[in-house]
Amino acid sequence: MMQRHMPIGYKLVDGKIQLDEPKAAVVKKIFADYLSGASTSSLAKRLTEMGFPNANNKASWNHGSIGKILENVKCLGDEFYPQMIGTELFEQVQKRRQERCEQLGRSIQPNSANRQYSFTGKLRCGECGEVYRKYIEHCGRASEKSFWKCKRYIYRNRVCCRCGFLADEQIEKAFIEVANRILARLQILDRTPKKEPIPNSLVYNKLDQRIRELEAEGRYSSKELPALIFERAQAFYKTARIDDTDHNTGKMKQAFSGRQLIVEFNEELFLTVIKQITVYADHQLVFEFINGLTMEAGY
The missing domain is CATH 1.10.287 (Helix Hairpins)
Structure with a gap:
């Protein structure tokens, strides 16, 4: 994981990320207090006064550092991070942040790399390996459109990657297709993905x-x-790898258990079971699930 700091509320134990319960309790309270009406500035002041360490291990907080905690999607849980904040609470907090921005006359830039969507960080180009980002054209107009494009589609004013553009609806439809394949035959989850050998160092x-x-x-x-x-x-x-295939397969079985075939996109299910989607120029998407299982679907 290429990141400078471990998100607050987590710790590394024997090569595996776990909840740091005392700090996680503080993060949960930040979410709850913010939703109850506390401002990011008042929360920052409170944490500074109590001497709670920030990501740099210093008891110095401001509204921006509180905002980063409130928008950190890792707290929802993924293939590495256990879930700290419930999906419903997280979404309610994002809604209040948007409302506060509008009340204060601020705006969240629609094409900002910090703006989080369901597919943020999940899409990768199968042609050049770059990430996909969401771009909104004619923002605020009747002709507004949004597409996911490879980050290298335009580089230094030149077209560098011709991999396809995708709309949210196309990704959602493809996910519904692969999810229903699993729901129709849950035994698929018992397939053992091929494990790559640990490279000789x-x-x-x-x-x-x-x-x-x-x-x-x-x-x-x-x-x-x-x-x-x-x-x-x-x-x-x-070079070490965490073999958590069985754990993640169990997590997927729990997520799919008791469901009927879905007809609408389920964001919670998507965020729970999908690790990455690779986009190819031949209108194919390869969904990689958190346990290593891969499935293709057209778009």
């Missing part, structure tokens, strides 16, 4: 060999040994 092997040499020589008090052990752990972590 030359750096790890070199460090491990040197550590073995020092230990064989009985040089346990060497100042070099602790540093090498730490570097070896870092090298291992870079």
